[in-house]
Amino acid sequence: MMKKTFSPVSAETAQPSEHDGQAADFRARSKLSFDRLVEMGRKMGMENPLFVCHERAAKATSLINGREYLNFATYDYLGINAHPEITDVVTEVARRFGTSCGASRLVGGERPQHRELEKSFANLYGVEDCIVYVSGHAANVSTLGFLFNTRDVIFHDALAHNSLVQGARLSGASRYSYVHNNCDDLEEKLKAHRSARKRAVIVTEGLFSMDGNIPDLPRLIALKKKYDCMLLVDEAHSLGVLGKTGRGVREYYGIEAAEVDMWMSTLSKAMCGCGGFIAGSRELVEYLKHGSPGFVFSVGMPPVIAAACRKALEIMLREPERVRRLQRISKYFLEYAGGIGLDTGAAQGYAVLPILVGDSMVAGFLSTALFRRGIYVMPVTFPAVQEGTARLRFFLSAVHEEEHVREALDAVVEELPKAQAVVEQYRREHENGHQ
Ligand SMILES: Cc1ncc(COP(=O)(O)O)c(C=O)c1O
Structure with a gap:
């Protein structure tokens, strides 16, 4: 009887398997659809907003790529990080x-x-x-x-x-x-x-x-x-x-x-x-x-x-005045947004303030447009929220000022119709088979 020896399978003798190459394939479906979104965004001039690098403690403002940004993407609600x-x-x-x-x-x-x-x-x-x-x-x-x-x-x-x-x-x-x-x-x-x-x-x-x-x-x-x-x-x-x-x-x-x-x-x-x-x-x-x-x-x-x-x-x-300041600036945000016709959904004016824009692509595009203007706020899109309820989510902190809020929300009002127009045009072109 032939003695069985263990030898590594050579490329020539290996039997093809239906699982070949899948063990280390991490390009899961969510990643693939994310790649598609990023690619579609790139064609429309949108940058990938994820994993930006802050160059100092992110507070009401932050330093990103050597540029000062108004920051609405940090949960430091009381403004005490780096205290x-x-x-x-x-x-x-x-x-x-x-x-x-x-x-x-x-x-x-x-x-x-x-x-x-x-x-x-x-x-x-x-x-x-x-x-x-x-x-x-x-x-x-x-x-x-x-x-x-x-x-x-x-x-x-x-x-x-x-x-x-x-x-x-x-x-x-x-x-x-x-x-x-x-x-x-x-x-x-x-x-x-x-x-x-x-x-x-x-x-x-x-x-x-x-x-x-x-x-x-x-x-x-x-x-x-x-x-x-x-x-x-x-x-x-x-x-x-x-x-x-x-x-x-x-x-x-x-x-x-x-x-x-x-x-x-x-x-x-x-x-x-x-x-x-x-x-x-x-x-x-x-x-x-x-x-x-x-x-x-x-x-x-x-x-x-x-x-x-x-x-x-x-x-x-x-220092309970920090809490009061946060509540005051959050209420101000809610009222100012409402006053200029923005939709804050069910928000009650406490630190988490969404601006609803509906379409996920519009939310992504709007966030990029604001980033270009020095305002850092992240979009929340499907599947984190239901399709059609995409939003920009502003996190406020006790160290935000009223002028920060006005600057950001006035910019939203200016950029939102542009973002909607770009997305509509993209969809029209793609529905007509253009690239
Ligand atoms: C409601 C809620 N619970 C739990 C967590 C998880 O907390 P952490 O990010 O500190 O792990 C989060 C994070 O954002 C959250 O929003």
């Missing part, structure tokens, strides 16, 4: 602890900054405890993915952030998306699907990141009680933004913290760092800390970031 007190504390902590936590906190141990930060957020909400994850996205994916399973059910707003939807999917629970910000639709779904499942959770954002509107939290609380559900509120865009002192949607409505089971927020927005937390009962936090994969199997937050976020929170509480 000297934050830079100082980060430097001090880096000297003593370095920049890495080195391992998962569960097995490699923590630094004082971790517990200090968690206590600060637990105190902010007046709840028993808090867990901090190294990423906001991971906080949602890992929390929902770990807490719920196939016997359970998750009800989420149709515009809930990707991380919430991914977490719901990962859990294996039944998942129902209710019409954006529509508690009647939620109640219909609760009536139809709650009782068949063991545990249930309703998931909302405190301020919706696409539309800039606020959920009816009191009604959500009433529904959660009526249908025996938990409630998770993602405060990514409401912490530092809503309420007299920036304590978020709880302060906005004046409700008790205990009415919500999981207060979640990212730390990458008003808190000027990165990471995310879940604040709630001691039992919940302990359970997550011993099992949630994004915490157990992921490195702890770098202590410098924990210290930076805690300092940002301290500044927010010490």
Whole structure:
């Protein structure tokens, strides 16, 4: 019998396989359609707006390719990124602890900054405890993915952030998306699907990141009680933004913290760092800390970031005038936009201000035209929002001035019809078979 030997398959002897070359082919469909969009945009004179490089801390203005831009694409809502007190504390902590936590906190141990930060957020909400994850996205994916399973059910707003939807999917629970910000639709779904499942959770954002509107939290609380559900509120865009002192949607409505089971927020927005937390009962936090994969199997937050976020929170509480300034400039934006005929959709005038333009190509083209005029604002297009509801999404901060808003919105009014005309012409030519 011939002895079998292993020899690498030569090019000549290899059998063609239907999967040939696919293992390392990352040109997935979304990438291909994105390439097509970019190519179409290029033909129309549009530049790819993604991955621009900022040459200093991006605040109300930023430096890009040596040019000063008005910046509406950063979530530094309170304008405290690069605050000297934050830079100082980060430097001090880096000297003593370095920049890495080195391992998962569960097995490699923590630094004082971790517990200090968690206590600060637990105190902010007046709840028993808090867990901090190294990423906001991971906080949602890992929390929902770990807490719920196939016997359970998750009800989420149709515009809930990707991380919430991914977490719901990962859990294996039944998942129902209710019409954006529509508690009647939620109640219909609760009536139809709650009782068949063991545990249930309703998931909302405190301020919706696409539309800039606020959920009816009191009604959500009433529904959660009526249908025996938990409630998770993602405060990514409401912490530092809503309420007299920036304590978020709880302060906005004046409700008790205990009415919500999981207060979640990212730390990458008003808190000027990165990471995310879940604040709630001691039992919940302990359970997550011993099992949630994004915490157990992921490195702890770098202590410098924990210290930076805690300092940002301290500044927010010490200087509520920042919150007031942000709210004032956001209202000004809303009124000025309305006054010159721009469509701000459902926005209520809190930090996230969309200008709806409808067509995705128009939004992309408009963003390029503004960029050429020194205004940096990103388009949000399908599939992030429904086709026909594409928009420019302005993020405002406490350090934006009224003249920044006027300059940007006046430019939108001038550029929007031009962008619409270019897109219409492009479509006409292509429908007629021209190149
Ligand atoms: C509502 C919401 N939740 C979670 C996240 C994820 O947070 P991070 O970007 O800090 O990971 C985001 C990010 O934009 C968000 O908008």
